[in-house]
Amino acid sequence: EAQVTQNPRYLITVTGKKLTVTCSQNMNHEYMSWYRQDPGLGLRQIYYSMNVEVTDKGDVPEGYKVSRKEKRNFPLILESPSPNQTSLYFCASSPTGEDTEAFFGQGTRLTVV
Amino acid sequence: ILNVEQSPQSLHVQEGDSTNFTCSFPSSNFYALHWYRWETAKSPEALFVMTLNGDEKKKGRISATLNTKEGYSYLYIKGSQPEDSATYLCASPITNKLIFGTGTLLAVQP
Numbered sequence: 662e663a664q665v666t667q668n669p670r671y672l673i674t675v676t677g678k679k680l681t682v683t684c685s686q687n688m689n690h691e692y693m694s695w696y697r698q699d700p701g702l703g704l705r706q707i708y709y710s711m712n713v714e715v716t717d718k719g720d721v722p723e724g725y726k727v728s729r730k731e732k733r734n735f736p737l738i739l740e741s742p743s744p745n746q747t748s749l750y751f752c753a754s755s756p757t758g759e760d761t762e763a764f765f766g767q768g769t770r771l772t773v774v
Numbered sequence: 775i776l777n778v779e780q781s782p783q784s785l786h787v788q789e790g791d792s793t794n795f796t797c798s799f800p801s802s803n804f805y806a807l808h809w810y811r812w813e814t815a816k817s818p819e820a821l822f823v824m825t826l827n828g829d830e831k832k833k834g835r836i837s838a839t840l841n842t843k844e845g846y847s848y849l850y851i852k853g854s855q856p857e858d859s860a861t862y863l864c865a866s867p868i869t870n871k872l873i874f875g876t877g878t879l880l881a882v883q884p
Binding site: 751 | 805806808810817818819820823825863865867870871872873874875876877
């Protein structure tokens with residue numbers, strides 16, 4: 662089944678404790694991205710990747726890192742999480758870029774206390 | 775317009791009503807316009823990706839039109855059903871980033 666898989670689905674952590682949210686897609690898509698969803702603000706892009714080893718900042722990249730060492734995986738790293746990173750996070754992939762539909766993962770609800 | 779904007783913010787209709795929402799986006803350097811449907815506790819799912827001015831796409835009772843010259847798209851739902859209740863998002867690529875509007879929350883009452 663074609664899908665984008667994120668883990669974990671829910672996470673409560675403490676300020677400053679490094680964490681990684683994994684994202685994997687099995688559709689051989691080139692373009693992958695991370696979004697955060699906050700009430701009243703819509704989906705905001707954190708980072709995106711147009712292919713292996715090619716990543717770039719979205720609109721809200723501060724406090725996040727990503728890597729794209731393999732085509733299928735695009736982990737989101739929070740080196741030192743802070744409470745303002747409490748949010749709902751979505752990973753998405755699309756075949757070639759922003760002109761093709763995005764397939765979203767199930768979401769990760771992160772709480773930083 | 776330098777951003778992607780949607781209106782109305784929310785809409786409450788009765789079952790059987792037809793409804794429509796608006797998405798406004800920057801018309802300069804237009805590349806594509808996406809529509810997604812997002813049900814509570816689920817992930818957004820693509821409805822349409824539109825690239826040509828004047829394009830009209832349809833999926834069942836849902837259709838969308840696109841005007842790239844003036845920078846807007848309409849999403850129409852004919853004969854709304856309770857299962858159409860969701861947030862409808864539009865998005866447009868701006869300098870390689872996919873920018874989403876804040877969505878229109880549709881509630882269809884039986």
